[in-house]
Amino acid sequence: MRSPYFLRRAFAWLALPALMIGLLVLAPQPSWAASGGRIGGGSFRAAPSMPRSFSGGGGGMRGGGFGGGGGMRGGYRGGGIGFPFLIPIFGFGGGGLFGFLVLMAVVGLIGNALRGAGAGMAQGGGSRPVMAPRSDGPVTISQVQVGLLASARSLQDDLRKLAVSADTSHSSGLQTVLQETTLALLRHPDLWVYANAEVGQVPFASAEATFNRLSMAERSKLDRELTTNVAGRRFQEAPAAAGASDATSDFIAVTVLLASRRPLPLKGADTADQLRQSLQVLGSVSAADLIALEVIWQPDGAGEAFSTEQLLTTYPDLRHV
Numbered sequence: 001m002r003s004p005y006f007l008r009r010a011f012a013w014l015a016l017p018a019l020m021i022g023l024l025v026l027a028p029q030p031s032w033a034a035s036g037g038r039i040g041g042g043s044f045r046a047a048p049s050m051p052r053s054f055s056g057g058g059g060g061m062r063g064g065g066f067g068g069g070g071g072m073r074g075g076y077r078g079g080g081i082g083f084p085f086l087i088p089i090f091g092f093g094g095g096g097l098f099g100f101l102v103l104m105a106v107v108g109l110i111g112n113a114l115r116g117a118g119a120g121m122a123q124g125g126g127s128r129p130v131m132a133p134r135s136d137g138p139v140t141i142s143q144v145q146v147g148l149l150a151s152a153r154s155l156q157d158d159l160r161k162l163a164v165s166a167d168t169s170h171s172s173g174l175q176t177v178l179q180e181t182t183l184a185l186l187r188h189p190d191l192w193v194y195a196n197a198e199v200g201q202v203p204f205a206s207a208e209a210t211f212n213r214l215s216m217a218e219r220s221k222l223d224r225e226l227t228t229n230v231a232g233r234r235f236q237e238a239p240a241a242a243g244a245s246d247a248t249s250d251f252i253a254v255t256v257l258l259a260s261r262r263p264l265p266l267k268g269a270d271t272a273d274q275l276r277q278s279l280q281v282l283g284s285v286s287a288a289d290l291i292a293l294e295v296i297w298q299p300d301g302a303g304e305a306f307s308t309e310q311l312l313t314t315y316p317d318l319r320h321v
Contacts, residue, residue, distance in 0.1 A: 098317075218296050260289050
């Protein structure tokens with residue numbers, strides 16, 4: 001049997017390439033900050049899972065949450081050393097920060113499991129209680145970003161109105177936001193110019209942290225949030241007038257980030273047809289499967305827009321559709 005020391009060294013060598021990629025991904029990049037809007041909410045709170053002991057055992061543990069309740073359905077089976085060995089599923093755009101965070105979530109869980117297994121072997125505790133895999137299944141995190149011509153002003157208006165009226169304090173309200181947002185994007189196919197779609201699957205134990213990091217990465221691109229409706233809390237600031245934009249060469253960007261209990265068969269976003277299918281898949285997620293949602297658009301100020309250079313620098317994973 002391999003020693004715990006050997007397992008730790010093997011894990012370190014496996015993680016090194018990912019860490020090197022991460023340093024490149026996280027390197028500072030120039031960007032142009034602009035105002036934006038945000039609608040979202042959700043809960044990663046889970047039902048408790050019971051520990052398993054080779055000689056009986058009892059006790060329990062509870063998962064964390066960031067607002068609101070709601071149990072998780074589904075499950076997975078662990079490997080021989082007591083943890084779910086998950087292979088991350090990456091989608092389409094080549095990863096970037098999204099792919100790096102999903103990979104780190106899986107690598108981190110595997111590392112913790114290896115350390116726990118090594119400690120158990122070192123103690124020779126064949127009869128000591130060992131936590132069974134959580135009853136909560138792996139979480140699918142998906143992100144679709146669309147760069148539209150600035151003439152899609154009605155889309156910004158639709159999102160602002162949705163922020164005023166939506167109830168983001170529960171899953172059914174968030175599902176309405178998801179449907180209305182994807183429908184609003186689907187109604188403007190003639191204005192789609194750039195897009196990116198990515199999807200990954202992470203263990204439940206690291207899903208909330210991964211989702212929050214991705215959300216913060218997108219929010220950090222805004223210099224201020226003029227319109228927000230998050231977890232039932234609303235705020236709207238009157239946008240200051242800005243210079244007129246060129247509706248034929250300037251852009252706005254919309255990001256849809258969600259966590260789901262079920263895998264999502266996104267079709268990518270290399271073509272308009274793939275983007276259409278991916279938006280339809282996102283919009284079809286049920287309230288029961290929707291864990292968390294973020295809809296972020298930028299800019300939100302009157303007359304604000306991105307030039308092509310500003311858009312592609314701020315959103316480097318976008319590709320022409």
